[in-house]
Amino acid sequence: xxxxxxxSFGGWLVTLPLTLLGLLLxxxxxxxxIPIDPxxxxxxxxxxxxxxxxxxxxxxxxxxxxxxxxxxxSAILSGNFGRSVMTSRPVxxxxxxxxxxxxxxxxxxxxxxxxxxxxxxxxxxxxxxxxIDQVIRFLTLIGHSVPIFVLGLVGLLVFYAKLQxxxxxxxxxxxxDDIVTPVTGMLLIDSAMQGEWEVFRDAxxxxxxxxxxxxxxxxxxxxxxxxxxxxxxxxxxxITTARVKGMSEMRVVWRHAFGNIAxxxxxxxxxxxxxxxxxxxxxxxxxxxxxxxxxxTVSLLNADMNAVLGATLVVGTVYLGLNLACDLIYRLVDPRxx
Amino acid sequence: MSRTAALRDWLVADTPASRRQxxxxxxxxxxxxxxxxxxxxxxxAVSLLLTIVAIAAPLLATHDPxxxxxxxxxxxxxxxxxxxxxxxxxxxxxxxVYGTRITLGMVVAVVILVAPFGLVVGCAAGYIGGxxxxxxxxxxxxxxAFPRLxxxxxxxxxxxxxxxxxxxxxxxxxxxxxxxxxRAETLAIRGSDFIAxxxxxxxxxxxxxxxxxxxxxxxxxxxxxxxxxxxxxxTAAGLGFLxxxxxxxxxxxxxMISTGRRFILEQWWVATMPGIAIFxxxxxxxxxxxxxxxxxxxxxx
Numbered sequence: 241x242x243x244x245x246x247x248s249f250g251g252w253l254v255t256l257p258l259t260l261l262g263l264l265l266x267x268x269x270x271x272x273x274i275p276i277d278p279x280x281x282x283x284x285x286x287x288x289x290x291x292x293x294x295x296x297x298x299x300x301x302x303x304x305x306x307x308x309x310x311x312x313x314s315a316i317l318s319g320n321f322g323r324s325v326m327t328s329r330p331v332x333x334x335x336x337x338x339x340x341x342x343x344x345x346x347x348x349x350x351x352x353x354x355x356x357x358x359x360x361x362x363x364x365x366x367x368x369x370x371x372i373d374q375v376i377r378f379l380t381l382i383g384h385s386v387p388i389f390v391l392g393l394v395g396l397l398v399f400y401a402k403l404q405x406x407x408x409x410x411x412x413x414x415x416x417d418d419i420v421t422p423v424t425g426m427l428l429i430d431s432a433m434q435g436e437w438e439v440f441r442d443a444x445x446x447x448x449x450x451x452x453x454x455x456x457x458x459x460x461x462x463x464x465x466x467x468x469x470x471x472x473x474x475x476x477x478x479i480t481t482a483r484v485k486g487m488s489e490m491r492v493v494w495r496h497a498f499g500n501i502a503x504x505x506x507x508x509x510x511x512x513x514x515x516x517x518x519x520x521x522x523x524x525x526x527x528x529x530x531x532x533x534x535x536x537t538v539s540l541l542n543a544d545m546n547a548v549l550g551a552t553l554v555v556g557t558v559y560l561g562l563n564l565a566c567d568l569i570y571r572l573v574d575p576r577x578x
Numbered sequence: 579m580s581r582t583a584a585l586r587d588w589l590v591a592d593t594p595a596s597r598r599q600x601x602x603x604x605x606x607x608x609x610x611x612x613x614x615x616x617x618x619x620x621x622x623a624v625s626l627l628l629t630i631v632a633i634a635a636p637l638l639a640t641h642d643p644x645x646x647x648x649x650x651x652x653x654x655x656x657x658x659x660x661x662x663x664x665x666x667x668x669x670x671x672x673x674x675v676y677g678t679r680i681t682l683g684m685v686v687a688v689v690i691l692v693a694p695f696g697l698v699v700g701c702a703a704g705y706i707g708g709x710x711x712x713x714x715x716x717x718x719x720x721x722x723a724f725p726r727l728x729x730x731x732x733x734x735x736x737x738x739x740x741x742x743x744x745x746x747x748x749x750x751x752x753x754x755x756x757x758x759x760x761r762a763e764t765l766a767i768r769g770s771d772f773i774a775x776x777x778x779x780x781x782x783x784x785x786x787x788x789x790x791x792x793x794x795x796x797x798x799x800x801x802x803x804x805x806x807x808x809x810x811x812x813t814a815a816g817l818g819f820l821x822x823x824x825x826x827x828x829x830x831x832x833x834m835i836s837t838g839r840r841f842i843l844e845q846w847w848v849a850t851m852p853g854i855a856i857f858x859x860x861x862x863x864x865x866x867x868x869x870x871x872x873x874x875x876x877x878x879x
Contacts, residue, residue: 515725
């Protein structure tokens with residue numbers, strides 16, 4: 241039994257580096273096929289021929305492709321993602337500055353999504369076929385169909401412009417800029433730790449709408465999966481047995497059925513968390529949220545390839561890491577996979 | 579006995595006389611199941627409607643989608659302009675009607691590129707197995723390690739914006755799911771007796787894959803395609819919205835929202851109308867896909 245578990249970890253140890261290498265290969269190849277000449281991007285198109293040639297040699301562009309790929313890998317692995325043309329800072333420094341804002345947004349959204357999605361899914365399963373089940377199913381279906389940027393725009397229109405319940409786009413009011421020194425980079429944590437409650441309140445106000453919009457999408461997914469998992473359990477005979485024994489419905493549903501779906505549910509939640517990284521690209525554009533998604537799109541529009549590929553690589557790695565974490569949790573907690 | 583009743587009896591006959599009768603009978607029974615789900619029927623209606631709108635766009639549009647008229651810019655919806663006008667005085671309703679062509683065109687192009695390729699690669703990987711299977715699965719792992727939109731963004735950054743490049747980028751991110759699905763189905767079929775029988779009769783590997791395995795994977799691929807269509811629509815619209823798919827003069831829905839976004843607080847209709855169009859199209863395909871899954875792939879529900 242123990243050996244089988246070790247073997248599955250062993251499998252991961254082989255496939256994970258291979259997949260990471262593949263990620264590097266994809267970003268490397270994307271960087272190679274771009275129509276923009278990387279030399280011209282640095283020296284400009286009026287540079288004399290000898291300068292052009294010197295930079296070309298410095299970048300190693302005269303070398304064979306496999307050697308360039310090897311150089312690229314060793315540079316990335318030593319933390320050198322190149323320099324952003326737009327901000328003229330190292331890309332990794334940029335990313336570490338922008339990523340916490342995305343992480344903060346995605347975390348709050350996931351918390352909201354789980355808090356609302358899990359009970360909703362359970363309720364829909366318990367009342368299968370009823371009016372409330374149909375309403376819940378329809379709401380989750382909308383979550384799979386509405387474009388996230390449309391929901392964001394409508395949210396701004398209704399809650400900011402018409403009802404004035406929330407502040408406008410951005411992460412914080414300009415008046416509060418630079419009051420809190422960034423430690424974790426997550427404004428809510430930093431301001432709370434430094435006792436700046438006014439800043440904290442303002443930050444909460446700003447995060448509410450973008451996180452709410454993202455949360456709706458994770459809610460839709462989580463509720464749908466919770467419902468499906470619960471229906472599968474509630475059909476089982478041990479549930480009938482528990483009911484026949486006179487156990488309260490509350491206990492049957494939450495302790496017995498729900499207890500058995502907890503493990504797959506963790507996987508679903510982790511996947512939806514990873515999915516929010518994607519949603520963040522569009523949400524951050526709508527809400528002018530200074531996160532990785534906005535960094536990615538702004539770099540894209542400025543043809544800043546180092547930044548684009550760096551951000552893509554980071555997102556891919558995080559995504560992969562979350563998937564791996566899910567898989568490990570699954571194997572550790574669910575005795576059937578041992 | 580009326581003719582429809584006779585036809586019905588012929589379709590549901592217990593002992594079909596021909597292969598065609600059996601096949602049509604099964605489709606008829608599946609249709610009966612499908613029809614009971616009114617949401618799925620609504621989805622089918624929306625999908626058909628979109629197709630008709632795309633084909634008959636010149637007949638349905640009330641104005642030329644490209645003609646600008648700055649005298650009537652940003653007019654709210656009225657009798658002449660059903661969905662209002664945009665910042666250049668173009669009729670939003672007509673632009674949405676023509677936009678259907680772009681959106682459905684992109685969806686169809688992606689599906690044609692992706693579904694057959696994924697199906698064949700997946701079936702081959704599942705049937706042949708061994709190192710071929712391992713390599714294909716590693717490659718799908720790599721592609722699936724990126725969130726879809728982000729990988730598409732990176733590809734578009736390399737290829738340059740535009741509808742064709744958007745299609746290529748989405749196709750590159752979409753095929754692994756089909757390969758995975760077909761492989762899983764193939765693994766379940768591979769050990770069947772009828773495959774062994776065909777092999778003993780001397781059928782080649784290619785014949786087994788194309789003639790026996792792939793057709794059986796088809797129904798789950800179809801379900802997946804229908805469910806995927808809304809994802810493709812949303813990704814295409816997202817690319818257009820970010821200015822990386824179809825670019826502004828073209829009436830692509832995402833690009834229309836992107837320009838309408840500037841007027842969202844005063845002239846809500848400019849961005850909201852194409853937003854509703856995306857939502858309806860995507861919802862329609864989702865409903866249709868859910869319904870088809872119940873009929874074609876009962877073990878998944």
